[in-house]
Amino acid sequence: MKPAPFRYFAPETLDEALSLLAEHGDEAKPLAGGQSLVPAMNFRLAQPAVLVDLNRIAALSFIRPDDAGGVVVGAMTRQRAVEHSELVAARAPLVTETVPYIAHAQIRNRGTFGGSLAHADPASELPAVALALDAQFTLACRSGQRVVPAEAFYTDLFETACGHEELLVDVRLPTAAAGSGFAFEELARRHGDYALVGVAVAVQRGADGTLIDARMAYLSVGPGPVLATRASASLLGTRGETEALRVAASLAAHEDIVDPPSDIHATAAYRRHLIEVLTVRALTRACSRAQEGA
Amino acid sequence: MDDSALIDVALTVNGTHYQRQVESRLLLSDFLRHDLGLTGTHVGCEHGVCGACTILLDGEAVRACLLFAAQVRGSTITTVEGLAAADGTLHPLQEAFRQAHGLQCGFCTPGFLLTLVPFLAENPNPDDREIRQAISGNLCRCTGYQGIVDAVRSLSRTGAPKPAHEAET
Structure with missing residues (x-):
């Protein structure tokens, strides 16, 4: 087996996931689409002791309009779903134009919108798009939520404002204004x-x-x-x-x-x-x- | 749960129901090959680049080496063993690969087939650019891809009927 051993949890609610992250601190790693984390684990570049799999949390997978004319994308929404969303195409066309550049269809079928944003790979497309659009990131922990603009979210190489006990839960893409x-x-x-x-x-x-x-x-x-x-x-x-x-x-x-x-x-x-x-x-x-x- | 605790996985692969216990770190690709004996799913790079391990997870093409077996509880999976009919008649895409020399050593072929099956279902008449883009996530070191593109093109001509409004062109 390629990856090092780890304890695996597959919570079905956000609260459960946040509790697990709080309990295990920096030993735990959230698993989204796994298209970056699992290769790193297969190489043993990453050896998290605990994996909190977010794929069973249905509430984190959605695309919906917001009142201000923008669109909110749940962190666990597959990139493929974003690529084909008419709502995203209408309200955040830059995202629709960019997503096909992300790796390959097989990767986008599994890779998530939030996972790519939170991974903060300097070579990935979505973080740059989030900066250009002035996207707003909602981070949740057990004690509540906070909203961080894309510019403040990205702090350094693979480093973000998201703490060990926090999860990126959704991303708000502002409306494409007239002109x-x-x-x-x-x-x-x-x-x-x-x-x-x-x-x-x-x-x-x-x-x-x-x-x-x-x-x-x-x-x-x-x-x-x-x-x-x-x-x-x-x-x-x-x-x-x-x-x-x-x-x-x-x-x-x-x-x-x-x-x-x-x-x-x-x-x-x-x-x-x-x-x-x-x-x-x-x-x-x-x-x-x-x-x-x- | 300690590190060695086993996780129950029940799933359907190629129409057959399986129930197994797995270690958390067991990759889906290894699970299919070693635990279920379905060695048609090939393992190349094991980090998501070569595409040889591509399978259908609930109908969508994904890399089996980038999933843990523990994650697919309750899922429906199709591997290359599930493409041909029960009597051994090849799937039309397999037959097209055979006719057009779309394979040589065959190592990459299961991944190409399972990448292309959902692609052709969604887009039955792709042009060459679309075909090449569709297979960009799969590596073949024998064919130079030409035979593979030819195979897909032959299907797009003869396979699915065109929509009525395109029939004249």
């Missing part, structure tokens, strides 16, 4: 591989057609998903002309917070080049969609 536009771009050597670089952008035009909001978030360029705030701010007040997009892309590639790694797949310099190319592509599409929406 908003989105796009996702990534480059991977083969479909489904980890992307060399990826970017998720969300922009919004005001009544006069100028950009009043812009959020550009990256994957595979730092210890976690990275929001290029300075570059995003440079777009405000412009109409999204080609030159403005080029300036924003160049700023993003050279922001302090953007620190792409060099590895066997690509050099840091090549990744910076990709940041510029992919950013212009994504912004061009997002701005033209925002035009349609205005």
Whole structure:
């Protein structure tokens, strides 16, 4: 057997799961879709003493509208269900556009929306999308719940604001407001591989057609998903002309917070080049969609 | 429950009901092969990359090496042994693989078949790009994939009838 021994619990309610996590502290690991955790266990890179399997907690698997026009996705909702959700497509089209880039269909059948977000792999797509959309994460522990914005959720490499006794229970995706536009771009050597670089952008035009909001978030360029705030701010007040997009892309590639790694797949310099190319592509599409929406 | 405690698992595989006791860390792929003797499910990388262990869990293609047997209590599973008819007649997709040289050593084949069965049910007339995307999560080191794509394409032409509004094209 590949994984090290562990004690297995399969609670059927959130309360039960939270009690188990409180009882076992940092010895316990919650198991969502298992598409990252189980490989790590098979390699024995992860050897949790206790596994709390969340797959039988039906209450954590849902997609529903919220009163503010957005959509709330339960943490245990399969990525495949999110991919095919009409509600998500209508209210958070950036998510619908991005999910097919996550690994392969067999992985998305099992992998969960919340699991991917909470795992905080810097190469994964959904954390960058959550940053671009300013998603709100609901964390629960035995004593109650708190809501953390995506920017505060991601703290470092595979590190989040979610404590050992807490669980991510749902994610609120704000409504796609009038005049908003989105796009996702990534480059991977083969479909489904980890992307060399990826970017998720969300922009919004005001009544006069100028950009009043812009959020550009990256994957595979730092210890976690990275929001290029300075570059995003440079777009405000412009109409999204080609030159403005080029300036924003160049700023993003050279922001302090953007620190792409060099590895066997690509050099840091090549990744910076990709940041510029992919950013212009994504912004061009997002701005033209925002035009349609205005 | 101590570390060695066994967990009861009852499930249906290829229409047969099984009841076993498993250790928590037993992977579903090993459970199918060692405990149930269904060695058609092949084990390649054991970390979710090669796709050889793909099975249908409640009708959906998943990696058996990324699930614990303890998790599938009450589920319905189909493995490659469940594809052919009881009299040995191959499933149309198996027959197409045979005709189009969609396999050579055969190690990856069960994973390809079980990836493609639900794909074709959902999308009976895929184009080449869709076919290649559908099999992107399965590795084959013999065929260069061409025979596999040919096999799927031959089915998409002759297998499922096209919807009426496409019949003219």
